[in-house]
Amino acid sequence: MGLCGIGTRSHLSLELSRGILASMSGRLAPPSLLLALVVSSFCPATSRSGDETRNQLLTREKMMRVGGQLVLTWEEELANQRLRALKEAEMHEALSTGNILPSMHFFQAKSLIEKSEVFNILKKMPKGAALHVHDFSITSPDWLVKNATYRPHCYFCFTQRGTPQFRFAHPTTPTPKPAECPQWVLLEKFRKGLRNVSEFDNSLLRNLTLMTENPHVTYADQDAIWAKFETIFFVLGGLVSYAPVFRDYLSQGLEEFYQDNVLHLEIRASLHPVYELDGTIYSQEWLVRTYEEVAHNFAKTHPGFIGIKLIFSDHRTKNESLIKKSIQTAMDLRVKFPGIVAGFDLVGREDTGYTLYDYREALMIPASRGVHLPYFFHAGETDWEGTSVDRNLLDAVILNSTRIGHGFALSKHPAVLAEAWKKDIPIEVCPISNQQVLKLVSDLRNHPAAVMMAAGYPMVISSDDPAAFGARGLSYDFYEAFMGIGGMSADLRTLKQLAINSIRYSTLSETKKKSAMETWEERWQKFVAGLARGPR
């Protein structure tokens, strides 16, 4: 028999019994999948009957998928039956109308998703950790408008391009410097003069989100959406960089993720200056300390909350000498705050920014000094195969990126993919973000993660910039991944594995991972029990 023995039923049972261990320790999957490929390549099927071959191939595919090696408990099987029934009903409705929500633009699908029973289960599901979110897009813009802009000393102004700007300023020096914006107005006073305050507030809100009724018209191409996307950060900058708002924004963001059953966040943080009313500007160290404090306080009042990690991130429009400085900062911060600073990344639009190869000298600095600075590169967030930008994936893997942000183009690079898999580098899949919103793919069933999920490539689901996209927490992205990317095959195993992955591939210490897994498992069991019981 030799190699051909692998892949027969007896071996499959063996793998099944090892499944749960394998899926936790996480080091067995890649070789076993590759072996499966080789086995199915070299073992003749002709000696078997058609039905036997059929069942074997179906079983093999089922086992190869993300979560395919998990063995469910009796209660999980019941829960899975109920989830599958709801999913199938929703899929059949979609099949009959020809319209499936993950093929619609998220802005148009959002209100329909909210009516889905599957979505409501996903909201309740303990999802583990959010490993790919950006500092200033974790909290709903409503909160910014309703809370931050209603605070005392909040000024606003329209730039010459008509974009609002905010600034908190001290009562003794009532207006911010005019150089930044022509005419600053105290919001408190301005609102008093308005007939329709909620209309005004809605207009502010529209400046803080990409949401729009006709996304295909409003955003004709990637340029249009990126322009608006960057404007949002420009608009909210003056609000969230005010120290008291900064603290509360973070706390509110953690609250929204916690409500969505996410217990740990790893935040790409730019560490831009934060100011006080008296003009004090805080250092990056102050920011890191404040992140740590806020998370610590949050954990005290939120049972089970694990914490946050920061991935210090600079912008890929900067020249290499500036990036060299940031690399130095990242190394310094990691020495000073080893418990919270996890590593370094480069952010901004990949297609128009410098490539990792352009920055190679800067990125080699830590290694050349014998320092380990973990990288978490955004890479392959592009449709432009074969360009220098597309090679970011290659360089992210060569530079041993701990995880890869998006990795949208990875399936087009089989050799890089194999190398990444060998190194156990997961991709952070953000369905709504880089797919529908940033226009990389219109129908999520065609998202390349579908291929990766089917092959069992290590991945986590995240939401990137939920606040800008009109989403919240992780549930909307889980819905898109579960119903769109995963097709009819994705089930409770898939969801469980994705949640486990989010803890396994987090940057928590081994001890903390263990306790995080325990917390998550306890919640998972409750969730499963509720799901298995069904509605009462």
Add this chain to the structure above:
Amino acid sequence: MGLCGIGTRSHLSLELSRGILASMSGRLAPPSLLLALVVSSFCPATSRSGDETRNQLLTREKMMRVGGQLVLTWEEELANQRLRALKEAEMHEALSTGNILPSMHFFQAKSLIEKSEVFNILKKMPKGAALHVHDFSITSPDWLVKNATYRPHCYFCFTQRGTPQFRFAHPTTPTPKPAECPQWVLLEKFRKGLRNVSEFDNSLLRNLTLMTENPHVTYADQDAIWAKFETIFFVLGGLVSYAPVFRDYLSQGLEEFYQDNVLHLEIRASLHPVYELDGTIYSQEWLVRTYEEVAHNFAKTHPGFIGIKLIFSDHRTKNESLIKKSIQTAMDLRVKFPGIVAGFDLVGREDTGYTLYDYREALMIPASRGVHLPYFFHAGETDWEGTSVDRNLLDAVILNSTRIGHGFALSKHPAVLAEAWKKDIPIEVCPISNQQVLKLVSDLRNHPAAVMMAAGYPMVISSDDPAAFGARGLSYDFYEAFMGIGGMSADLRTLKQLAINSIRYSTLSETKKKSAMETWEERWQKFVAGLARGPR
């Protein structure tokens, strides 16, 4: 070194020197790719420098791609340089505007594609064979309107739904039976009474093509486009099933492909009844003989033309007992016409039709009788992963399909893919058809064939129903494949391999394949010489 030695430069050179042989014989690729995956999975990269690893991975990916093992001649290298320069210029323009033609709907991109220099080179390129085209969509609808409907005795009528119907009828029994349509009018007479004949002709044309100015509005979903698609065949049925038109339609179709530098066609043929003016209805055998005669006569006047093969195709809406009869017919026809009848397929919309599994008893008949009836199944032309329809791919592979039509969903099925690769089953990729026109994917850069092309999976490019889509021959589909699916990496090697594949995976006998390759090579050399020389 052991396994890790594979993939080093010395081995790559060895593979390069074997490349041309491998690409012709076609049996080396699958194991070598899988081996490459395993090698890159088990051989540590840490002992190599970053640049060395980078170059090795880039080389490995280059070699894995479709055509990656071909070694170009000096002249081909020159031609490739010119082609790459033109392609890069076009890509850079697309990058700067953010709009690449393969991301646009074909109906809107068509006139822009025609202005492309790359497209004009592709038109001149000897493309080998068209292995996936349907009987009544190979000839431009203009020809039907301008030629067929102007013939004597052509009647037309509008059905109660307003769809035109045509029928040739004998002068002594002037009108066709009214049962089929309320009021038949002789076209010759009707046109005489019209003020604006060309306007009328254009209205006929619109009934024979899916082309429309605003495809997104006209065809809101797959249902809408399939409905119109099927109506087209209903409309043209009365024209092309008239024996004299039937012959000329085929001849004209061969002419259009020949003009597009395609020398061989394998046609999915339904063998629907063909009639004469006097009411004679011809048998399927007459049809096969007529196909053979027309192709034979065409070859006499068209140097280098190889011929046609027929894949007898029934509709997947029929129940199994009817399919059993068709399987019998296919077996009979293959015995009677071994030189032209290549095998059997099932056509029509996959998502709503019976599955191969539903037909399993019928499809097992030939094997149960010890008869070899080659299958050429449409499979995986769906976005609905995990459904029973999606399993057609699995069953097509188990049933040893000689080729797979579309295989759009294959990359989502890694075990089935490995099995198909082992069996050397190529996919027939029809970019314009099942992708943009039938709405499976909107941006061809996200077409799953991009992943397959990068991995070197055996494939051919075809055009499915060019006449219905407003295309002609294969060049438009080659353009979409070359610029969209292939990304910046696809070059002259890719094109050469695709052309070679179309002969290798044809159903020509080994002797005929050899002579077809010789004819193609001669034309290829002329094409390359012209391309290398550049414009004069």
